[in-house]
Amino acid sequence: KAGVTQTPRYLIKTRGQQVTLSCSPISGHRSVSWYQQTPGQGLQFLFEYFSETQRNKGNFPGRFSGRQFSNSRSEMNVSTLELGDSALYLCASSSGQGAISSPLHFGNGTRLTVT
Amino acid sequence: GNSVTQMEGPVTLSEEAFLTINCTYTATGYPSLFWYVQYPGEGLQLLLKATKADDKGSNKGFEATYRKETTSFHLEKGSVQVSDSAVYFCALSVPGGSQGNLIFGKGTKLSVKP
Numbered sequence: 026k027a028g029v030t031q032t033p034r035y036l037i038k039t040r041g042q043q044v045t046l047s048c049s050p051i052s053g054h055r056s057v058s059w060y061q062q063t064p065g066q067g068l069q070f071l072f073e074y075f076s077e078t079q080r081n082k083g084n085f086p087g088r089f090s091g092r093q094f095s096n097s098r099s100e101m102n103v104s105t106l107e108l109g110d111s112a113l114y115l116c117a118s119s120s121g122q123g124a125i126s127s128p129l130h131f132g133n134g135t136r137l138t139v140t
Numbered sequence: 141g142n143s144v145t146q147m148e149g150p151v152t153l154s155e156e157a158f159l160t161i162n163c164t165y166t167a168t169g170y171p172s173l174f175w176y177v178q179y180p181g182e183g184l185q186l187l188l189k190a191t192k193a194d195d196k197g198s199n200k201g202f203e204a205t206y207r208k209e210t211t212s213f214h215l216e217k218g219s220v221q222v223s224d225s226a227v228y229f230c231a232l233s234v235p236g237g238s239q240g241n242l243i244f245g246k247g248t249k250l251s252v253k254p
Contacts, residue, residue: 058240
């Protein structure tokens with residue numbers, strides 16, 4: 026069974042640009058979550074999608090947005106990039122039935138560098 | 141609010157040494173507790189979990205017991221190997237909260253020397 030796939034692995038962007046990251050969940054998983062990982066703040070929850078609907082959102086500015094498609098694939102978008110957006114962005118999928126029965130499965134992440 | 145506090149790293153041990161990584165939490169209600177591990181260049185992998193007080197999660201020689209009275213979920217391993225070198229994250233999932241929304245500790249980097 027293929028794991029969670031994130032593309033691209035690495036991205037370099039300039040301040041002010043926008044970026045789109047992609048995540049393909051494990052087959053059959055309907056929930057996709059996004060996390061930002063930085064050395065200073067650690068892992069911070071961005072948002073979660075389930076069956077194309079945003080189910081929960083973390084404390085990030087509106088520049089961070091996401092969506093989920095009918096095949097459960099998800100994208101997140103960051104507009105007007107700032108230097109502080111440099112981070113590893115992790116996607117995780119689960120069946121969506123509950124944390125106990127279906128824990129999160131993480132991808133290897135997209136490393137975004139903003140210059 | 142809900143939060144997780146882990147001991148600061150890095151932790152450096154010799155092979156076959158005993159490992160303890162402390163984790164305490166603050167949460168409303170009765171959370172589920174998790175330990176995730178992140179190897180270099182990879183995403184996080186679930187190591188073990190516990191869903192209620194006094195539950196013991198175990199996997200690959202690692203253990204952690206859900207202690208409600210001390211709000212703790214310390215990770216232990218009796219004899220570490222070089223291959224255990226990684227970053228370890230304690231996390232909680234609050235009942236009634238969104239399943240995909242885990243609250244993580246800052247992580248503890250473990251280095252095991254041969």
